[in-house]
Amino acid sequence: MTTTVDPATGPPPGARTAPAANPTLVGTFVALLLRDLTVLRKNLREFLPRTILQPLLLVFVFTYVFPKIGQSVGGAQGSAAFSTLLVAGVIGTAILFQGIQSVALPLVQEFGYTREIEDRVLAPLPIELVAIEKIVAGALQCLISALIVFPIARFVPATPVDLRITWWVLLTLAPLACVFSATIGLLFGTVFQPRTVPLLFGVIVVPMTFLGCVYYSWQSLEPIPWLQYAVLLNPLVYICEGFRAALTPVDHMPLTVIYGVIVAGTMAAGTVAIRFFQRRVIT
Amino acid sequence: MGDAPVAVTEHLTKVYPGGVRAVDDLNLEIRRGEIFGLLGPNGAGKSTTAGMLTTRVRPTEGRAVVGGVDVWEDPARAKRLIGVVPQSNTLDRALDVRENLYFHGRFFGMRARTARAEADLLLERFRLSDRATAPVMALSGGMAQRLMAARAVMHRPQVLFLDEPTAGLDPQSRIALWEILRELHTDGQTIVLTTHYMEEADELCDRLAIIDHGVVMALDTPEGLKRSVGADTVVTVTADGDLDRLGQVLTDRLGTATSAVVAVGKLQLGVRSADGVLPTVLSTAEDHGFTVRDLSVDVPSLEDVFIQLTGRELRD
Ligand SMILES: Nc1ncnc2c1ncn2[C@@H]1O[C@H](COP(=O)(O)OP(=O)(O)OP(=O)(O)O)[C@@H](O)[C@H]1O
Numbered sequence A: 001m002t003t004t005v006d007p008a009t010g011p012p013p014g015a016r017t018a019p020a021a022n023p024t025l026v027g028t029f030v031a032l033l034l035r036d037l038t039v040l041r042k043n044l045r046e047f048l049p050r051t052i053l054q055p056l057l058l059v060f061v062f063t064y065v066f067p068k069i070g071q072s073v074g075g076a077q078g079s080a081a082f083s084t085l086l087v088a089g090v091i092g093t094a095i096l097f098q099g100i101q102s103v104a105l106p107l108v109q110e111f112g113y114t115r116e117i118e119d120r121v122l123a124p125l126p127i128e129l130v131a132i133e134k135i136v137a138g139a140l141q142c143l144i145s146a147l148i149v150f151p152i153a154r155f156v157p158a159t160p161v162d163l164r165i166t167w168w169v170l171l172t173l174a175p176l177a178c179v180f181s182a183t184i185g186l187l188f189g190t191v192f193q194p195r196t197v198p199l200l201f202g203v204i205v206v207p208m209t210f211l212g213c214v215y216y217s218w219q220s221l222e223p224i225p226w227l228q229y230a231v232l233l234n235p236l237v238y239i240c241e242g243f244r245a246a247l248t249p250v251d252h253m254p255l256t257v258i259y260g261v262i263v264a265g266t267m268a269a270g271t272v273a274i275r276f277f278q279r280r281v282i283t
Numbered sequence B: 001m002g003d004a005p006v007a008v009t010e011h012l013t014k015v016y017p018g019g020v021r022a023v024d025d026l027n028l029e030i031r032r033g034e035i036f037g038l039l040g041p042n043g044a045g046k047s048t049t050a051g052m053l054t055t056r057v058r059p060t061e062g063r064a065v066v067g068g069v070d071v072w073e074d075p076a077r078a079k080r081l082i083g084v085v086p087q088s089n090t091l092d093r094a095l096d097v098r099e100n101l102y103f104h105g106r107f108f109g110m111r112a113r114t115a116r117a118e119a120d121l122l123l124e125r126f127r128l129s130d131r132a133t134a135p136v137m138a139l140s141g142g143m144a145q146r147l148m149a150a151r152a153v154m155h156r157p158q159v160l161f162l163d164e165p166t167a168g169l170d171p172q173s174r175i176a177l178w179e180i181l182r183e184l185h186t187d188g189q190t191i192v193l194t195t196h197y198m199e200e201a202d203e204l205c206d207r208l209a210i211i212d213h214g215v216v217m218a219l220d221t222p223e224g225l226k227r228s229v230g231a232d233t234v235v236t237v238t239a240d241g242d243l244d245r246l247g248q249v250l251t252d253r254l255g256t257a258t259s260a261v262v263a264v265g266k267l268q269l270g271v272r273s274a275d276g277v278l279p280t281v282l283s284t285a286e287d288h289g290f291t292v293r294d295l296s297v298d299v300p301s302l303e304d305v306f307i308q309l310t311g312r313e314l315r316d
């Protein structure tokens, strides 16, 4: 990085073959991250409402309005238990949504008619690292949205939320869940076309949230065994159950299953997504 | 500067899935400091060639080397040595004009201060300073193209590739871009340019390859190519009837005719000396029962070279 050109005089004639600087893989990777964070900062006015509104409404209606008007939710356990149950679900959903919003949607556009991706992959990095950078940038945004959403789930409910934080689980699970979601976002981003994006929400994201152990714990599905096993295909189940284990005393899946599936799922989805990514940028 | 070529293709071939042989056994040597043109009609394989030299289209066979680096053995390293202006607008729409340059500099290892200074310098040089904070969506086609060129040279590539940089631009913007490319050329920048405008190839290129269906039909300086027509004058005759026969008749009558090509309903005669040709052509044609609808005389252009090589016009 020492062979830079004096900005006052510009490049001397004929010096066009000397590189302006010497990029390192790490330097370029960080610069790509900086670009994504700059875009996030510039788009904060869109990022905040899209991150806050859905969980706020969810928590407000189910744990504030319902108890106040005497409409029961949460079955036998009552509304206090329900607001505790919902904390993990709200955070899990926010993270998954953010993974899709911040990775898949921009990517679909860049791959689409704008072909902006053609320039992004000209950065002096192997293509795999360009794809991995997308995951890292997305995971950071997932983490930010989790932090924004947590106080909503904690303080909005009319009935007390019973928090019991298991720190080692929280501190390991939160980053893993964010990387998992961003990787799923990358996979969707390489698979869907601008034309099919509505399908992504209508046919994939909505069922994922309704059947993602957001409003109920996995173990409480026991009376419907086929469903209890069917939802195991849903990545959101492991994220929500993981936060349930990290934040609340509510029963949850065995931690080994949660961690195992999140790690294995990230690797599997990541491998496929990177392969698709390469296939779409190199003809 | 040395005489070793700065970019080389060896038996470079691309067969797309489905069997389209877009580029077929291409062997080129790009010399340091030259503007090299790839001139060809739509679908000739220009973008495919540029893509294979710039890490975006994987060759089916053969090698592409830029600045001594095999593009497909070490793409990440090759990417430092190339600057690319693709055929479509790939500016970062989430950023403004200056930020497009700033981050490009950062991607290529510049520190923040250097990237900012270089960005301002380039904005000045590419006449975009007054648009520094505009969103890139607000740029005209010509400005967007200049910004892409600025971005592509920011990291001082050994070879700058431009894929049809002036397609769709109005004449004024086209000339502005030509001026910028000439300035870069003066600074010693090696440029590879694809185009289907023969005026552009003629104006800018030191050497150019005429390609069609993925094959190089001819490669020379623009002057050399035009000389290869073997005539100093091209007479174009538009007439009813069997033009091949008319060509034969006229060639026999005019001792100075070097070629007669029928393409797109016109007869083109290459002639070594223009003196007195027109009246002769006209009277000979009428004598043989042809009705001449139009008659024109011109110096040979690259268009004529292309027509002679392929029997087709460059523009479709
Ligand atoms: N991704 C692809 N898959 C299949 N065929 C392709 C693909 N890209 C290009 N082709 C075909 O390869 C041939 C060469 O295309 P290419 O884009 O290289 O031509 P070009 O000279 O750049 O044309 P244009 O002036 O239209 O840009 C064409 O027949 C085209 O249809």
Ligand SMILES: [Mg+2]
Pocket (backbone or CB within 6 Å): B046, B047, B048, B087, B163, B164
């Ligand atoms: Mg093209």
